Amino acid sequence: MSYTLKQIADLVGGQIIGNDQIVISGINSLVEAKEGEISFFSDRRYEKSLRSTKASALLVAGHTDLYAGSQVVVPRPALSHARVAGLFSFPGPAFSGISDKALIHKSSVIGKNTTVFPMVYIGEDAVIGDEVTLFPGVFVGDRVRIGHRTVLYPNVTILERCIIGNDVAIHAGTVIGSDGFGYVRDGSKNVKIPQIGIVQIDDDVEIGANNCVDRAALGTTWIKRGVKTDNLVQIAHNVVVGEDTVIVAQAAIAGSAHIGKEVVLGGQVAISDHVHIHDRAMVGSQSGVPKDVKSGEIVSGSPAMPHRLWLRTSGLLPRLPNFSERLRALEKKMESLENQIKSKTTE
Amino acid sequence: MSYTLKQIADLVGGQIIGNDQIVISGINSLVEAKEGEISFFSDRRYEKSLRSTKASALLVAGHTDLYAGSQVVVPRPALSHARVAGLFSFPGPAFSGISDKALIHKSSVIGKNTTVFPMVYIGEDAVIGDEVTLFPGVFVGDRVRIGHRTVLYPNVTILERCIIGNDVAIHAGTVIGSDGFGYVRDGSKNVKIPQIGIVQIDDDVEIGANNCVDRAALGTTWIKRGVKTDNLVQIAHNVVVGEDTVIVAQAAIAGSAHIGKEVVLGGQVAISDHVHIHDRAMVGSQSGVPKDVKSGEIVSGSPAMPHRLWLRTSGLLPRLPNFSERLRALEKKMESLENQIKSKTTE
């Protein structure tokens, strides 16, 4: 695949400064770009790479003198980069159609132009939309519903009765609808609470690889429109995650926690059960959040505190040995002063 | 499925106050319950929901005036909830029998009324009990033994020679018997120590989704009766986990650690290698435990300390900037006082 620079500029609504007939055959970082590739510049830290890049064209927010080649001026180079990268992404898999090596229960319904690879299992009364792709090793349980244009990567498991929306991507190895972790103690034994709810995943959600999203004990574990999760994320039963929220790798959300919309949870974060993280809040990586977080608040640390306070606090942590010494020194001086004053008083 | 309230009361040994002929068709939380459903009340925090619930009946520890409908008085509503939820859990999968699309080595032995889905692989000399369910994508290695009534969910991997007991559930994507992480350094290279032990999982264990339980270097990694693990848990080689212990999501237990019985490990906990956590100890979420923990002790923090001390310590962490200022202020005052006294002495 290759495109003229004019075609690319038209796609992203950019203005060309330079030759608009250059042929572009790929996109790459400033450092790795070869001749014939386009690159992008949106972060001043990479100014040095601008001078040395071999890229044949550049997406840029305003014309720069540091680069001699053709430039496409766009309001947001990072956003344009995302669009142009789409041009050069590799073609879909070689396989298409519904494999006769897939196992599909006769009661299930499959839409138009849907691809079912070999070694997919689809259970009873499942309903699958149009233009869906199910890779090998995918398990679709009884009565599952999947919308249009959704992609389930290899070895994804969707357990019975869960509902997946349109334009959803679920990456390899992820499990949707596993039992929530619910037991009642009876003496020393743990009696299982049957987990009879479901998971509902709305449109435009992307779930990373090897995630676990547990079904509700009762009712619904609900991942709303536009949520994006990284790899190895844990979402427990009855959790609700609001629209356009972003969850970084290895974060864990405990049971019945409620995450608002446009929230960002950093990597390895732990949200305690029943906690409410309100809209547009941000939680720094490795934080532990035992209490509600207000709308727009930024917190960090374990237990979490306001992020600015955490920056100061964590900066002081390595000074604890110093504090300890200074405390001891003060106590000695205090004792000495007290003695001096006492002796004077008794003089 | 529906039941009269009397049938439900008989199941849980409860006493009905109200109409015992109401027909109950489901169970739900106070907030989500619809007419015809039963709910339960065991936590005072939900008193408000009691007044507004639409549930047609209530499991409760003692008659309450806040709810007008029929009540079933039971000693422990949460436990009764678990039993009643079992009545309304969805039926098993549509598939039953041994699929001719499964691949089963001819030397292996499979019990009565066992379900083997298509796309299951069972290796040489495996022995599988009665009423077992193996979902699609399950791999059962050579010489594995699996007891009665055990369920392996989709894409579970049980590697060679591991032993799984009766009434065990292993959720989707989990790996039992992967190699332990053992190397000997030889110069800059890491020479692998062949991991020739096994994993043994005893009766009534439930393992969450996408867990990893490594086989022993030599001998046995041993998960004892009644253990419950949440999702994404890591259990390293030669670990022993005692009866009825509960391990929350993303916890990790390093090599040769020994966890006692009825222990609770919180989410994202890390237990160091060779550490011994004694019976009925509890470890707070995100804690790091480098040393043994005594029987019944509750610890938190990284590194872990007694839980009460951690509560006080972590409560003081955000005050470090304040401490720093106060230290400096004291030092100034001290210097000033010392100067005053010195000047007086030399007056």
Next chain:
Amino acid sequence: MSYTLKQIADLVGGQIIGNDQIVISGINSLVEAKEGEISFFSDRRYEKSLRSTKASALLVAGHTDLYAGSQVVVPRPALSHARVAGLFSFPGPAFSGISDKALIHKSSVIGKNTTVFPMVYIGEDAVIGDEVTLFPGVFVGDRVRIGHRTVLYPNVTILERCIIGNDVAIHAGTVIGSDGFGYVRDGSKNVKIPQIGIVQIDDDVEIGANNCVDRAALGTTWIKRGVKTDNLVQIAHNVVVGEDTVIVAQAAIAGSAHIGKEVVLGGQVAISDHVHIHDRAMVGSQSGVPKDVKSGEIVSGSPAMPHRLWLRTSGLLPRLPNFSERLRALEKKMESLENQIKSKTTE
């Protein structure tokens, strides 16, 4: 399988003190060894077990009086243990050859003596070397290349165009080549940046179970020769991991971070994006590393600091309540002294 002690001593280049014709049928720990088995002693903590072991022979660095049986003196017993354990590891799987129940695109090329289990999927134009083993449930995407003698355990997913070297082992459930977590914010929405790079894994790498290694946004996520990762590890897009580096369970490396060679990352570590961990550095478990770490440096804590400082700091954490009280006491005394001096001055 059994060997004379002489055969074993010859294998490890050891010197026998005792009977070189003893027949050895296994290897085990000092505590678990039975008659006919060999054990090893390399850690003084286990001296007690030396006296009571039932092992018939011992690998040891120097003759010991605490053990009465035959001894094989070797420079490094742990290394010799690794070699001898190899003698007693169980035989490979019963299956061999290329199953007609595997699905292999006709355009792909498979080397000599390679084992492809049933229920393996191999896509278009894939190239797979000699003596490779692909277990059931393995997915090999279009245009993937795999070297010689590599083993992919059950339910491993290798997505399109990734490159795997020779003598690599990838344990069950691991995903190689999932999309990197890259979005550009456009208002409240997150626009996906197509991830069009690849993952390259070099020779002699071992990747644990249920890992995720994301493909690069552009270019290559690169795991170099001899790297070993434990289970549930997350490696984000465009990360580079240097030769012979060791990564313990549940560690996470964020995008574009660069890990040097012979580095050790402890369990549950988090490395921030774009951070550079230089050669032979070590990062303690549960640490969070927001900044570069110098060659050979040892760091711990979250945020990370020099390990020795962390030992002192973390040792003082539980004393914060004590510090708080002492600060208050000092302030009171200070006030009292100031008052005394003021009253004297005004006398």
